[in-house]
Amino acid sequence: MNLIRFSMSLYxxxxxxxxxxxxxxxxxxxALTGYRVDSGQHYKTMVDVGDKCWVILTHRDVESPTFGMxxxxxxxxxxxxxxxxxxxxxxxxxxxxxxxxxxxxxxxxSHTRFSEQPGNPDSVPPAE
Numbered sequence: 001m002n003l004i005r006f007s008m009s010l011y012x013x014x015x016x017x018x019x020x021x022x023x024x025x026x027x028x029x030x031a032l033t034g035y036r037v038d039s040g041q042h043y044k045t046m047v048d049v050g051d052k053c054w055v056i057l058t059h060r061d062v063e064s065p066t067f068g069m070x071x072x073x074x075x076x077x078x079x080x081x082x083x084x085x086x087x088x089x090x091x092x093x094x095x096x097x098x099x100x101x102x103x104x105x106x107x108x109x110s111h112t113r114f115s116e117q118p119g120n121p122d123s124v125p126p127a128e
Contacts (some may be wrong), residue, residue, distance in 0.1 A: 008027070008045075008046070008047050009049075010047065010048070010050045011047045012049065012050045015049045015050065015052075016074065018047050018049070019023065026096070027045060027047065027056055028056065030045050030054040030056075031044070031045035031057065031058060031078075032058050032078075035047060035058070035070070036076075037079045044056075044070060047061075052064060052097065055070070055080060056081060057078050057079060058076055058077050058078050059077055059078075059079075062080045065080060065082070067082070067083040067084065067085055067086055067088065067089045068080055068081050068082045068083045068089055068092075069081050069083065069089050069092045069093050069096065071096045071106055073105065073107065081108050092108050095108070
């Protein structure tokens, strides 16, 4: 399945407008729809403001990710997992697909999923 980037570019004069309601709830809903493939198309939702970029997840936003993967870790809860390289990200994606094929959850054992995101109120990990 191909992954399409659904991106929104915003005016630098109002860099945080996307975090305000009603926009933020709509952006989060779009993100979940893309991850679930409800629309028939799989996409990830991103917000670009100037030279900054955020991947929008269901429970937090990840600023300027380089390498990694996104996968479901619970009902309607997707998470970003950092990788050190494109190859490592590809290996994690293969392992995640194999786990899904077996009907099992996937959490990379050697990776943290809650990297601190300065200035991001959604970067606090949810209670386990």
